[in-house]
Amino acid sequence: MKEFELKYGCNPNQKPAKIYMRDGSDLPIKILSGRPGYINFLDAFNSWQLVKELKAALGLPAVTSFKHVSPTSAAVGIKLPEKLKKACFVDDIEGLDDSPLACAYARARGTDRMCSFGDWVALSDVCDVTTAKMLKREVSDGIIAPGYEPEALEILKTKRKGNYNIVEIDPDYVPEAQERKQVFGITFEQGRNNFKIDAELLKNVVTANKELPEAAVRDLIISLITLKYTQSNSVCFAYDGQAIGVGAGQQSRIHCTRLAGGKADTWFLRQADQVLNLPFRPDLGRPDRDNVIDGYINQNEEDVCAEGNWQKYFTSQPAPFTREQQRAYLDTITGVSLGSDAFFPFSDNIERAYRSGVSYIAEPGGSIRDDAVIECCDKYGIAMAFTAMRLFHH
Numbered sequence: 001m002k003e004f005e006l007k008y009g010c011n012p013n014q015k016p017a018k019i020y021m022r023d024g025s026d027l028p029i030k031i032l033s034g035r036p037g038y039i040n041f042l043d044a045f046n047s048w049q050l051v052k053e054l055k056a057a058l059g060l061p062a063v064t065s066f067k068h069v070s071p072t073s074a075a076v077g078i079k080l081p082e083k084l085k086k087a088c089f090v091d092d093i094e095g096l097d098d099s100p101l102a103c104a105y106a107r108a109r110g111t112d113r114m115c116s117f118g119d120w121v122a123l124s125d126v127c128d129v130t131t132a133k134m135l136k137r138e139v140s141d142g143i144i145a146p147g148y149e150p151e152a153l154e155i156l157k158t159k160r161k162g163n164y165n166i167v168e169i170d171p172d173y174v175p176e177a178q179e180r181k182q183v184f185g186i187t188f189e190q191g192r193n194n195f196k197i198d199a200e201l202l203k204n205v206v207t208a209n210k211e212l213p214e215a216a217v218r219d220l221i222i223s224l225i226t227l228k229y230t231q232s233n234s235v236c237f238a239y240d241g242q243a244i245g246v247g248a249g250q251q252s253r254i255h256c257t258r259l260a261g262g263k264a265d266t267w268f269l270r271q272a273d274q275v276l277n278l279p280f281r282p283d284l285g286r287p288d289r290d291n292v293i294d295g296y297i298n299q300n301e302e303d304v305c306a307e308g309n310w311q312k313y314f315t316s317q318p319a320p321f322t323r324e325q326q327r328a329y330l331d332t333i334t335g336v337s338l339g340s341d342a343f344f345p346f347s348d349n350i351e352r353a354y355r356s357g358v359s360y361i362a363e364p365g366g367s368i369r370d371d372a373v374i375e376c377c378d379k380y381g382i383a384m385a386f387t388a389m390r391l392f393h394h
Contacts, residue, residue: 036167062104073112234256
């Protein structure tokens with residue numbers, strides 16, 4: 001296939017639209033079902049790079065969930081604790097523990113379920129049946145993978161009345177060294193970001209605490225590779241083999257940290273017994289449960305526990321999850337890793353990170369206030385590595 005005509009570009013008024021290879025060669029993909037759009041392909045090609053690099057760096061199957069050209073999460077294939085299975089709505093999946101790829105999908109899709117609603121999924125490995133069964137019941141726009149087991153493909157083809165977007169990519173495809181794009185009729189050209197992220201990048205630990213356990217190194221690598229494909233400015237919290245909070249596209253570094261930290265807090269709080277034991281009505285679907293859980297934890301638009309509201313969601317009126325109770329729960333959390341795509345200009349980022357259980361940080365360094373940031377890390381016993389490499393992505 002030399003080119004593929006798209007229905008339209010980013011918006012319906014942006015026509016004509018297509019994807020093709022500039023040198024006239026075949027596209028490195030096969031479209032097995034559906035008709036992906038412009039934004040679908042932006043998500044597909046960025047997400048594929050992320051999981052391919054995670055697999056290469058850590059040697060584990062990797063999955064990411066993308067929305068609007070940024071990951072909501074990324075994860076590697078580590079078994080889920082029982083509480084996390086329940087929080088991710090996958091405690092009923094048979095054979096989950098036997099499929100590292102399915103475990104990675106359960107983690108990635110279950111991290112920020114509200115943001116992953118209608119997502120694009122990328123798999124580092126051939127899609128198996130267990131992963132396909134989980135994906136079938138979620139609201140999703142499409143998937144990209146290096147292949148599909150025959151039964152898994154048939155399962156996915158039943159989604160959206162047979163119109164689910166399924167893309168197969170050549171895992172051996174290597175893009176040109178130079179990449180180009182146009183803005184306002186002007187062509188931009190740059191070298192593709194082939195910078196390798198691995199454990200060697202974390203050797204320069206600049207804090208008094210020099211200890212980076214193996215699990216922290218893994219999680220910092222996950223956070224940094226995730227950031228490499230996240231719209232900047234960006235900050236990523238990671239824990240137990242997955243990104244648990246991504247703050248993307250903010251102009252201020254502290255707003256990135258607050259956004260990512262808030263998402264990480266919600267991820268942890270979803271696993272609290274008070275949330276896991278909410279008495280949901282049996283007719284309430286998963287997307288509605290996600291919205292209600294978010295409202296219950298973050299107390300946003302609607303008080304879901306209030307008289308007249310709780311009856312819509314629960315079989316009995318739950319007690320509120322108070323700010324004091326939440327703070328006490330979060331204060332027990334440690335061992336979280338945090339990556340930043342550029343240096344922290346102020347120590348307020350460290351203060352906010354610490355409130356979400358951060359014990360390990362990787363950032364480029366190079367700020368005139370590095371000393372103040374290091375001093376704040378030392379105050380809390382946080383180990384921080386300077387990578388000397390910025391990871392902006394636009």
